[in-house]
Amino acid sequence: MKHSVKTSWKQDMVFESDLDGHKLIMDAPEAAGGKNKGPRPKPLMLASLAGCTGMDVVGMLRKMRVDIRGFNIDIEAEVTDEAPKHYKKIKIIYEFSGDDLPMDKLEKAVGLSREKYCGVSYIYKQVIDMDYEIRIRNQE
Amino acid sequence: MKHSVKTSWKQDMVFESDLDGHKLIMDAPEAAGGKNKGPRPKPLMLASLAGCTGMDVVGMLRKMRVDIRGFNIDIEAEVTDEAPKHYKKIKIIYEFSGDDLPMDKLEKAVGLSREKYCGVSYIYKQVIDMDYEIRIRNQE
Numbered sequence: 001m002k003h004s005v006k007t008s009w010k011q012d013m014v015f016e017s018d019l020d021g022h023k024l025i026m027d028a029p030e031a032a033g034g035k036n037k038g039p040r041p042k043p044l045m046l047a048s049l050a051g052c053t054g055m056d057v058v059g060m061l062r063k064m065r066v067d068i069r070g071f072n073i074d075i076e077a078e079v080t081d082e083a084p085k086h087y088k089k090i091k092i093i094y095e096f097s098g099d100d101l102p103m104d105k106l107e108k109a110v111g112l113s114r115e116k117y118c119g120v121s122y123i124y125k126q127v128i129d130m131d132y133e134i135r136i137r138n139q140e
Numbered sequence: 141m142k143h144s145v146k147t148s149w150k151q152d153m154v155f156e157s158d159l160d161g162h163k164l165i166m167d168a169p170e171a172a173g174g175k176n177k178g179p180r181p182k183p184l185m186l187a188s189l190a191g192c193t194g195m196d197v198v199g200m201l202r203k204m205r206v207d208i209r210g211f212n213i214d215i216e217a218e219v220t221d222e223a224p225k226h227y228k229k230i231k232i233i234y235e236f237s238g239d240d241l242p243m244d245k246l247e248k249a250v251g252l253s254r255e256k257y258c259g260v261s262y263i264y265k266q267v268i269d270m271d272y273e274i275r276i277r278n279q280e
Contacts, residue, residue, distance in 0.1 A: 001219045003183045007190035009211035015194050017187040019179035026191035039159035041191025042260060043143045044184050047157040050147035051166035051181025054155050059173065071149035079141045086259030119226030120182060123267045
């Protein structure tokens with residue numbers, strides 16, 4: 001199977017990608033010569049990771065009949081000071097809310113995504129120091 | 141320096157990331173239990189790569205006083221059949237248009253991005269077989 005993404009330069013630092021018909025504008029922030037018309041390219045690596053592992057986890061929890069009410073994925077990544085400026089460390093916080101959530105099943109779903117299913121994690125973890133945490137948010 | 145991306149699950153396979161204030165919806169295609177409300181997560185790895193190397197190249201060509209009229213980046217990636225389904229091979233085509241473009245300068249700018257500046261390429265090329273080509277589009 002192949003994935004294709006076509007990207008065209010619009011002006012200045014603005015680029016537009018076509019992702020299976022979905023348009024995505026990228027731009028540099030003002031400090032880097034752009035006009036901040038869209039996200040910077042590098043953090044899209046983190047959105048890709050969040051979506052990949054998130055969809056795995058939602059799918060597995062559904063199969064395990066674990067009923068979650070909310071689910072957030074917060075990613076923080078450390079960037080090197082020297083070029084090529086890249087992510088050297090990524091921390092992912094998986095935060096769930098719901099009634100009486102079973103931590104063992106949450107851990108199992110997250111672990112299977114990280115170790116077996118998520119093809120984005122698979123690439124990053126060979127180069128980047130990856131760490132994670134699972135939290136259950138207390139109901140207010 | 142740190143980059144943070146917060147992502148929240150909306151419903152079904154729909155996730156929304158906040159990238160420095162820019163919202164990005166991701167979804168699975170219908171064949172994978174989604175409703176195709178946004179791009180799939182994995183190809184965002186390719187948009188990230190295109191934007192990263194594209195901004196490098198535009199910035200360097202400007203410094204070299206090379207005046208391009210158009211610039212497209214087409215990326216094709218082969219996905220493995222087995223889980224974790226990941227990109228095993230990526231081909232990038234850099235296509236430029238403009239008057240009397242100097243191929244040596246285009247090659248230099250692309251090469252510097254790939255070898256020295258692009259922090260997205262830096263990660264991927266350690267795991268994925270990466271190949272590229274530079275084309276100058278003939279004027280019609």
